[in-house]
Amino acid sequence: MARHYRNRKRILVTGGAGFLGSHLCDRLLDAGNEVLCVDNLFTGTKRNIDHLHSHPQFEFMRHDVTFPLYVEVDQIYNLACPASPVHYQHDPVQTAKTSVHGAINMLGLAKRLKCPILQASTSEVYGDPHMSPQREDYWGNVNPIGLRSCYDEGKRCAETLFFDYHRQHGVPIKVARIFNTYGPRMHPRDGRVVSNFIGQALNNEDITIYGDGSQTRSFCYVDELVDGLIRLMNSDEDVIGPINLGNPGEFSIKELAEKIIAYTGSQSKLTFHDLPSDDPTQRRPDITRAQQLLGWDPKIKLDTGIAHTVEYFQNLLNVKQPQY
Numbered sequence: 001m002a003r004h005y006r007n008r009k010r011i012l013v014t015g016g017a018g019f020l021g022s023h024l025c026d027r028l029l030d031a032g033n034e035v036l037c038v039d040n041l042f043t044g045t046k047r048n049i050d051h052l053h054s055h056p057q058f059e060f061m062r063h064d065v066t067f068p069l070y071v072e073v074d075q076i077y078n079l080a081c082p083a084s085p086v087h088y089q090h091d092p093v094q095t096a097k098t099s100v101h102g103a104i105n106m107l108g109l110a111k112r113l114k115c116p117i118l119q120a121s122t123s124e125v126y127g128d129p130h131m132s133p134q135r136e137d138y139w140g141n142v143n144p145i146g147l148r149s150c151y152d153e154g155k156r157c158a159e160t161l162f163f164d165y166h167r168q169h170g171v172p173i174k175v176a177r178i179f180n181t182y183g184p185r186m187h188p189r190d191g192r193v194v195s196n197f198i199g200q201a202l203n204n205e206d207i208t209i210y211g212d213g214s215q216t217r218s219f220c221y222v223d224e225l226v227d228g229l230i231r232l233m234n235s236d237e238d239v240i241g242p243i244n245l246g247n248p249g250e251f252s253i254k255e256l257a258e259k260i261i262a263y264t265g266s267q268s269k270l271t272f273h274d275l276p277s278d279d280p281t282q283r284r285p286d287i288t289r290a291q292q293l294l295g296w297d298p299k300i301k302l303d304t305g306i307a308h309t310v311e312y313f314q315n316l317l318n319v320k321q322p323q324y
Contacts, residue, residue: 010034010072014065014106015079017044019185020120020178022052023226024077029055031230036073040064043082048185065102066094069109075233076117078106081154092150099154100161107165110172118174118233119162121242123283124152125177133286136177136242147276159242166240174232174239179246179285183222183305184312194219194306197257198313201266211275213254218284220247221305224298231294239293246285247298256302263306 011028015021016037021044028035034057037049041062052058063069065080081098103119110117126134127142142152165171182194189195200207228245251259254270261268290296 008032008034009074010036011075011077012036012038012069012071012073012109013077013079014038014102015044015081015120017041017046017049017060018079019048019183019187019190020181020222020225021077021079022048022185023183023222024079024229025049025052025058027226027230029057033057035059036061036071038063038065038069039080043187043190045187064098065105066097068105071109073113074115076106076110076115077120077229077233078102078117079120081120081151092147095150096154096157099151099158103158103161107161107171111165111169114172116172116174116233117162118176118229119158120229121159121175121177122151122155123177123179123244123246123285124148125156125159126280126283127152128280129282132282133248133284134244135286136244136289148279163240172237173241174235175241175243176229176232177242177244177285178225179220179244179283180217181220181222181225181246183309185222186309186312188313188316193217193253193256194260194309195313197260198264198306198310199317201260201264201268202310202313202317204267206271207257207261207268209253209257209270209272210279211253212272213257213270214252215275215279215281216250216252216283217256218246218248218250219256219302219305220245220298221300221308224300228290228294228296228298231296232290235294243289243293244285244287245290245296246287247300247302248285248287249302250284251302259303259306260310263303264310 016025017039025035037060126140162173166173186195
């Protein structure tokens with residue numbers, strides 16, 4: 001559904017060929033904007049944006065945000081960074097550099113252009129939380145030297161930079177803390193539970209559960225998450241965040257696996273393995289700020305979103321071509 005947000009703008013989306021970024025590009029174009037999609041294609045794929053190349057208001061640039069970027073735009077969405085443990089632990093130094101150097105470069109661009117910039121932060125800044133649901137004023141429980149810290153601490157540092165650029169230089173910022181998001185265009189081998197479970201179920205392989213499956217997550221369908229990002233970007237100037245964006249519905253990992261098996265009619269069995277280091281046991285957003293300040297309240301049920309996501313993966317598995 002096309003949504004119209006004010007007048008046409010030229011908008012930069014870093015990480016725009018990724019799962020979330022490509023959906024954001026779609027929505028921004030639907031609203032009549034020009035979109036400059038920047039991605040180094042480490043985890044993003046050309047397949048995600050193939051349908052946009054013929055769009056007269058879409059432009060793609062292959063670029064790594066750890067290097068400066070000199071363009072002219074009206075808004076910046078900074079989404080560039082691997083977001084799954086499999087990918088961000090592959091080269092942890094580069095992951096930290098993407099979050100930190102990428103933030104510095106994009107903030108420098110926003111400062112020069114005097115344009116608003118939105119940072120896609122993450123619920124991972126809360127670590128393995130001691131409170132649930134997690135509110136934005138909770139400082140978190142993060143292991144600064146663990147295997148996940150390249151991502152967790154990289155995003156925490158990026159938030160620091162955003163707020164300091166705002167206080168010191170007056171850069172108009174927006175900070176979104178994104179909770180688990182799922183839907184079509186998820187990378188089939190990103191190691192996250194939704195894509196893992198659907199792939200295993202469609203192939204009738206054992207479903208791999210780490211721990212006893214009692215750990216919980218809250219899953220937000222991608223269309224609603226994108227709507228939240230756009231609402232935040234176009235909110236009043238004094239609404240800077242951080243603001244949690246996620247669906248507060250909470251499910252155990254075992255419940256998720258059972259739902260996917262039931263929906264796909266799979267013959268898969270559940271298998272249980274040791275829990276990875278620093279894997280949080282509970283993740284659920286308090287979205288009071290988003291409800292009050294943005295009028296944002298996700299409604300899509302997990303069963304509905306899973307149906308759309310399974311359909312995408314079924315089509316993907318039938319494609320006899322490389323997936324990268």
